[in-house]
Amino acid sequence: MQIIQTINELKNIIALNKEKTIGFVPTMGYLHEGHLALLNKARIDNDFVVASIFVNPAQFGQNEDLDRYPRDIERDTQLATDAGVDILFHPSASEMYPFESGITINVGDLSTKLCGGSRPGHFDGVLKVITKLFNLVQPTNAYFGQKDAQQLAIIETFVNAYNFPVQIVRIPTVREPDGLAKSSRNVFLSTQERDEAVHLYQALQLAKITWEKTTDLTVAIAKGKEHIESNTSGKVDYLEALSYPDLQNVTGETKDILFATAVFFEKARLIDNILT
Amino acid sequence: MQIIQTINELKNIIALNKEKTIGFVPTMGYLHEGHLALLNKARIDNDFVVASIFVNPAQFGQNEDLDRYPRDIERDTQLATDAGVDILFHPSASEMYPFESGITINVGDLSTKLCGGSRPGHFDGVLKVITKLFNLVQPTNAYFGQKDAQQLAIIETFVNAYNFPVQIVRIPTVREPDGLAKSSRNVFLSTQERDEAVHLYQALQLAKITWEKTTDLTVAIAKGKEHIESNTSGKVDYLEALSYPDLQNVTGETKDILFATAVFFEKARLIDNILT
Known part of the structure; x- marks a missing residue:
């Protein structure tokens, strides 16, 4: 595996x-x-596998955890090597953003739901870096986890609306044995919080079960929220149900429903x- | 030459x-x-030449000339064939914009100068269609005329900031024998206006000459405006001088100065x- 830090080397x-x-x-x-x-599926599907590691400043708000986002490039290098990655692209922030053009990508409506409420500008920053990375890597297939369901929905919509020549592949959320979704941020949980976090x-x-039994979303959402509030010390940011991947209010015609939550x-x- | 009207055929x-x-x-x-x-240079430089003809609704304002923008696809087909074009892509508006994603590209500062003042949203619409077309055609080289200097500057900045894998080639403005810049919109001029239009x-x-003699931009701009006002029945939208391609105010360090005008x-x- 080759580690690359500059855009010019990557282009070559x-x-x-x-x-x-x-x-x-x-x-x-x-x-x-x-x-x-994601890496394993990419390795199976393609001749050549590129992974990038870039803690993207553009998708963090001013009071968010950019500076203390966990990093361990040595361990990551070993894991990527073991997964059969060909190129690990690991640029600096100044390499990725050498100047500010003033030209922005604005997600609009899709970013006002779910995480958009408490992370304004977050998904604009995601599309900024994704556009650059897609243009640099020119992938046949790009792999995203369903854990970031809103991010995945926005990227699928963006690729579709703007005709990016890439296939987006959804990979199911990987969980701990007790059900907690794997996340780089789990490392920040106290022992007690880690035990509680399974309740998300x-x-x-x-x-979901309440919805299936009662077809009453208000009751279903209330039950879910109440479960987190009773069983954790966390503060519910949201627990919502929306159609997927268009993130609209659920109607009689909605096929796939996304039940999503965020907890501080x-x-x-x-x-x-x-997803239902 | 093959004429193609659908995105799927183009992709294939x-x-x-x-x-x-x-x-x-x-x-x-x-x-x-x-x-x-543009077509001739593209033919010389490349193995395969794609031209598109698409009167892009996204770059026209509500009171602009979208509906009466001149069209002559038969004549265009003949000209493109003669120029050695391989593929002429001529989609409908609904083929290009089958749905509204809500995701927009916003040009920001670069669009507030020159034409941006009287055509709000125009350059956002240009980048919308250019992103789609670049993603569909995946060109090695893309050709733009210097006559649309602000459009060219914005596209060059966009491609650079977002790493689109394409080389932008600038082609000098082609003029009538008396100096009038060639434009599809010249067809709308009355005989008298056509004679006056050379004064732009x-x-x-x-x-430019006044600037070179006096190094006083205010005087140079005033002289230019006064020339149009005295010699035409048109109304000056702007006559400005800015650095190129970053479209900033001219300073002692400015290398290339763009003198640009728009007249109703x-x-x-x-x-x-x-350009100086």
């Missing part, structure tokens, strides 16, 4: 591999089994979701 | 020509010698510019 290598199918896994590093599931997934399942713990904000 | 043909260098000339049709200069270019030259005639708004 991509140009040399143009005839191959390229699988791409963009990450912020601190790799866990969720990322490994349980609350989502409870909401002392040093981490965790998210999780399930 | 591009996939078949991946190993070739692709030259791309995006236009709104009603081709004139300015467009032909003359005013720009006068401003009765049924057409004409633009022109020169």
